[in-house]
Amino acid sequence: MKVGIPKELKNNENRVAMTPSGVIELTRLGHRVFIQEDAGAGSGFADEAYREAGAEILPDTRSVYETADMIVKVKEPIAEEYGLIREDQLLFTYFHFASSEALTHAMIKSGAVCLAYETVENPDRSLPLLIPMSEVAGRMSVQEGAKYLERPSGGKGILLGGVAGVKPANVLILGGGVVGTQAARMAAGLGANVTIMDISLPRLRYLEDIMPANVDTVMSSEYNIRQLIGNTDLIIGGVLIPGGKAPSLITRDMLKLMKPGTVMVDVAIDQGGCFETSRPTTHEDPVFVVDDVVHYCVTNMPGAVPFTSTLALTNATLPYVMMLANRGWEEACRRNSLLAKGLNIIKGKVVYKEVSDAWGLPHVALGEVLG
Numbered sequence: 001m002k003v004g005i006p007k008e009l010k011n012n013e014n015r016v017a018m019t020p021s022g023v024i025e026l027t028r029l030g031h032r033v034f035i036q037e038d039a040g041a042g043s044g045f046a047d048e049a050y051r052e053a054g055a056e057i058l059p060d061t062r063s064v065y066e067t068a069d070m071i072v073k074v075k076e077p078i079a080e081e082y083g084l085i086r087e088d089q090l091l092f093t094y095f096h097f098a099s100s101e102a103l104t105h106a107m108i109k110s111g112a113v114c115l116a117y118e119t120v121e122n123p124d125r126s127l128p129l130l131i132p133m134s135e136v137a138g139r140m141s142v143q144e145g146a147k148y149l150e151r152p153s154g155g156k157g158i159l160l161g162g163v164a165g166v167k168p169a170n171v172l173i174l175g176g177g178v179v180g181t182q183a184a185r186m187a188a189g190l191g192a193n194v195t196i197m198d199i200s201l202p203r204l205r206y207l208e209d210i211m212p213a214n215v216d217t218v219m220s221s222e223y224n225i226r227q228l229i230g231n232t233d234l235i236i237g238g239v240l241i242p243g244g245k246a247p248s249l250i251t252r253d254m255l256k257l258m259k260p261g262t263v264m265v266d267v268a269i270d271q272g273g274c275f276e277t278s279r280p281t282t283h284e285d286p287v288f289v290v291d292d293v294v295h296y297c298v299t300n301m302p303g304a305v306p307f308t309s310t311l312a313l314t315n316a317t318l319p320y321v322m323m324l325a326n327r328g329w330e331e332a333c334r335r336n337s338l339l340a341k342g343l344n345i346i347k348g349k350v351v352y353k354e355v356s357d358a359w360g361l362p363h364v365a366l367g368e369v370l371g
Contacts, residue, residue, distance in 0.1 A: 001325040004068025006061045007039040010075045012283035014042025014306035017072040020053035022318045027054035031325045043310040087111035098245040098358040099272040119243045120342035132312035136302040138182030141265045145234040148263045154294045156261035161191030168192045169233040176203045179238030230257045235264045237274035244354035245272040260292035269297040
């Protein structure tokens with residue numbers, strides 16, 4: 001199979017979808033890998049390293065799309081890529097369709113096969129291709145939150161961990177999954193007072209057992225959120241509905257309960273955001289203020305630490321890339337029902353229900369397409 005790796009075009013997205021070691025594994029199996037010039041530069045991988053691994057370097061994005069049978073990316077295609085995608089071409093990347101109606105309609109129109117990292121599942125319903133970036137984003141959320149709590153950045157002027165004789169900051173984390181767990185560990189390690197909220201009592205029991213003494217757990221509800229946010233300095237939103245739009249847990253009217261300079265980091269922004277006032281931002285312009293509350297809503301947080309993120313992501317994705325290259329998407333997905341759950345749109349048909357529900361589109365059962 002011809003596997004294409006284009007350079008990411010999203011704002012300040014420095015990750016690349018495959019490392020030179022991944023190229024070696026694919027070429028060893030007889031596949032051809034085409035990578036766009038300088039695609040790995042932002043992650044620290046030079047073109048020469050890819051050449052030595054057996055890749056063929058192409059000059060531009062168009063050339064990669066025209067050549068490859070399967071496109072492997074990090075982030076969803078942006079508007080200038082829509083017209084380059086061919087009918088029947090396989091795209092394997094993060095899509096987050098429930099957060100973008102325009103992207104959804106563009107991929108339907110393209111006739112391509114869209115297999116999303118974020119909906120591939122393990123038997124325990126964990127998301128193996130989302131976990132690595134959730135780990136990075138969860139940890140980064142505390143770093144960025146701490147920075148924007150500084151007064152020059154618009155925050156309250158509070159040091160997350162405090163000092164002797166001065167109380168530390170209060171951190172509220174919405175969602176006890178991978179993002180929330182990693183954020184809690186980071187914030188607790190810096191000495192903050194941390195509260196994690198989740199709707200799952202078994203998950204809260206687990207977190208209560210593994211977290212240090214400065215982390216509390218509280219059942220998530222609108223009432224409990226309203227009770228806590230008035231005394232919270234940093235709020236991190238890390239809720240997830242696989243493939244679906246995130247719920248708005250903090251509404252516009254709740255901002256009035258917060259003190260000026262409170263910081264909110266919406267890690268769920270890829271899936272539409274879990275704060276009503278959230279809107280996507282970039283690393284170039286990461287924050288905005290609503291009712292004196294600082295909002296950080298960067299849609300590709302791990303792109304700021306591309307060396308770490310690229311290695312973490314490709315460690316997880318490469319076995320699936322090899323499976324798809326060896327068998328083709330239809331046979332691979334017939335043989336592996338967990339990989340098949342990554343199929344969101346197939347040749348104009350929406351086969352992932354949460355995507356069709358998000359935009360009121362007809363849903364076609366996956367079995368009808370795969371047979």
